[in-house]
Amino acid sequence: MTFAQASLLVLLIAMLGVFLIDRVRMEIVAISGLLAGYALGLYPVDKVFAGFSSPVVITVIEILLVVQVLAKTRLLDQLSSRLAGARLTNTAVVAFLSGVTGFISIFMNNIGAFSITLPVALRVSNLTRFPKRQFVMPLSFAALLGGTVSLIGTPANLLVSDALAKHTGSGFRLFDFAYVGLPVAVAGIILAAWLAPRLFPSTEETIDDLPTVSRRRVLAEWHIPSTSPLVGANLSDLPDRFQLEPHALIRDDKFVFPARKASVIAERDTLLAEADDVVFNELSAANALRTVRSSGWAEADTTRVEAVVMPESTLVGSRLRSLEVFESRNVAVVGLAKRSPRVEGRFHDQQLSIGDILILEGRPDAITDALDECECLALASPQPHAGATGSWQPFAIFAAGILAMAVGLLSPVIALSCVVLTLALCNYINIRQAIADLNWPIIIMLAAMIPIGSAVATTGTGEMIATALSTILPVSNPLVGLAVVLFLAMIMTPFVNNATVAIVLSPIAIEFATLGHHRPEAYLIAVAAGASLDFLTPFGHHNNTLAMGVGDYSFADFLRAGGPLTVLSYFSALILIYVVWL
Template sequence: MNVEQASLLVLLAAMLILFSLDRFRIEVVAIGGLLAGFLLKLYPADAVFSGFASPVVITVVEILLIVQVLAQAKFFDGLAQRFQSAKWSNLAVIASLASITGFISVFMNNIGAFAIMLPATLRVGTVLQIPRRQLVIPISFAALLGGLVSLIGTPANLLVSDALTKATGQGFRFFDFAYAGLPVAAAGILLISFLVTRLFPEADEEISGPAPAARRIVAEREIPFSSPLVGIRLSDCADSFGLQPHALIRDGSFVFGSLAKSVIEPGDTLLAEGADSVFSDLEAGGALLAPAHPNGLQTDFARIEAVVMPESTLIGSRIRSLEVFRSRGITVTAISMRSPRIEGRFEDLQLSIGDILVLEGTRDAIAEALDECECLPLATQPSAGSSKGSWYPFAIFAAGVLLPAFGVLRPEIAFAIVVFALAVTRFLNIRQAMADINWPIVIMLAAMIPIGTAVQTTGTAEVVARWLSLVVPISMPLAGMAVLLFVAMALTPFVNNATVAIVLSPIAIEFAEAAHHPPAAYLIAVAAGASLDFLTPFGHHNNTLAMSIGSYRVSDFLRAGGPLALLGYIMTVLIVAAVWL
């Protein structure tokens, strides 16, 4: 191993660690790594920003633009009424919703599919009284499974196809991934639909072990004079009232001292954390004052929950700075946080992906604000009727999908035509849509491409393959592919799937050459492993959102995702070996 190869391995290891820590913005880590690679002379100056001109990045941007249009065409809102009239079992409804999500994810990115189906799914759950915990994980996992099926289902598929093009002169066709992806997706959707009805039973069934915790929120409430909390020490709030106190404010100043010595007085303001039902009960009983709102008497006044999406402009902002709500008379009354860091008062809380805001204001104002800041409401009203025009964007997109599917045009050209058609027909405002794109993901992807290329050009992939050949018989038909699939599945819970595909694709090609096998088989395994991400709530944005929305524990992902990951691993190895080797 030479100095260049050692430097690249150290750089990759450092970047993977920083990505997994999730303490720095992914685009900052990626750009820092890109510049470090140039300073280490891993690629020339004219290759530093070559990733931004990559067909992979262009296709991802086009899909993100298209998804913004499709997400607004809410003709899936009528699903609740259709399921209600069909009188299906809960298992059939869950499997159907997951199947629809998986189908949508075949043709767009996983987050887009999840965002389109989530409001409709929650509406179905409300109408049919299906527990939310039985619905959210299946559609999150189904969106990931659907991405296994097509070239554009996930950026990882586009990246391995680009690697195959560079290695052989021809990439994967649009549905080449479906040979393995479709059976795995179908079996996985059936399995997770069955599992959730057993793992998350309804409240009136017998449950072995402790019941799942309700969603916990953080809120700041005033103590009225007649409240039973008056005279209670903060240390007794948890046992007596189910509240975990974080701060006590009196006359605008913090009350300092130990919890055992701080006593609540009338007129104090309490910043506390607890189940949302606990706050509701205490407010109803007069123990806490519900937040006053100037629009509370208006007929269209609403209390709506909304989740902070990965592309939201609110990420990193503090509640006090949310002018998008304040300017419209909307109050943030509570927040459910994935990992609350409570320092200061309620207005000092900082938002992150997956946080759920409880908003009060007029319905139209909230809808307008959520659209502007890219947050997703967790409940929708049933549609009065679907507009005929809502089908047009899907028809245009379907036509665009057929072009690369039949080899007529390359994906980036076909979807450029779709973007143009949507803009001409005024379904897409390109200027506004470009501002709403999740640019950190795009920048990260473009910055990682030159680094991934360096893995091949510096001979690092060959070195890694040679090391692994000393402990794994990679010349055997299944061994090398099985190892790559395992490594990809092990990395993707901690590193985004695009990075996994970029790093492992050159190594997969070296494996194939060493074993004298077609590289397509190994690259399919890498792409599949990068998307079989079910074991943690932080490996993929969909799972992060699902954890917040469904009030899951980390262990719930292991219980539900473990069998699914094992099934996906076994099926992928066997099918890829049968079809591609």
């Protein structure tokens, strides 16, 4: 083992470990690793930032720009009412919406497809009284499955195609992935739709006349009026008497620090507590609690909206006290559903992360403007989306670009460039503003990881790893080799993003193919498929993170629903790759 190979292995293991603990922003980890690789001599200076000019990165940027336009058309808004009136079974509705999500995901990134159909699914849940838990997770899985069907469905597919092009001179065509991805996606969507109503059955609601009320656990800060039944109660009594989990008691703007049993609530105290949103609604209606609102609050023409913090949101990492985007519009954050159970300080000290849900109160137009600015997704729009076109023309322009790619007339990067230019000329997109709104952390991470992945091949590290594995396993047998590559990709992707999995494993997969004298296409398809089949954890893919927050799932829920889907997807993908590509 050479110094370059040893240092690259150490660097990769260290980066994967930091990605796993999720304490440092992904773009910081990627740039740090990129510069460390240069310092270790793994690539020359002219290759350090080569990833930023890679066609893969440019294509991802173009897809994200197109998604911004398509998300604003809101052509699916009427679908919820039609589905609700169709009197279909739970399974049929979940299967239909999952199928729509999977289809959209074929042509755009997974998060974009999920964010387009999620509000529709939640609206259907409200209208039909089907539990939202039956919808959200299957939609997340469907978006991941749909991404396996086409070249542009996920960055992992673009990356393995780029690796193939560097190795053989020609990459994958637009729908080469469909031979494996489409059957796996169809089978997976059907299984997820069948499992959801059985794993998350309907339960009797305690408030039948409030079909739109949230059942999630919400953290909020409340004033205690003099007439409240909480006055005189011990904090230790709140869970049993009022179904409230107290976190802090504030009196005269100072924390009350005695032990919980000795802390007695007095009038005009402020209580930081967590409970089902239904409980808060009941106590508020009974004047037992009053919302702590921002100064300058206007009572007229207000509404309540739930919004989820998206991966590209500017709010990620911010504390509630610093959210000028809401305060400047007299929009109050009155509640927070956190993914993390950790609560420190007062309500305005809470730090936001991906998948957290904000409970907002304010004027509908003000909430819409604020959510547009900070890139959060309203789970039930307070009014028609700002800038919504309701037009089919952006879809037609995008379809023309897809057709040009499918027939081989234009490469993906050129076809999507033409789509973005046409959308700009037709005033459907302001490129300057759209570029500012891009999910730059993902783009920077992707660009920074490309030179590191290339070093796996140029330093011979991929060949070394493949040779070492060949002494343990009979990888010359194509079925065994494919099974190992697919398994490695699937066990890595729950812990690091799928683009990193594709970058790291593509050179190793090519070496597997070389050792066994097999087609590299088969092994690279296995990498791409495995990198997208991420159903076991809520943190492996941002879609699952969002689903956990919106659907109030536990970690065990992903194991129960994702386990059978993972097994089905693994073996069906393995058989299809072997039959089609070898």
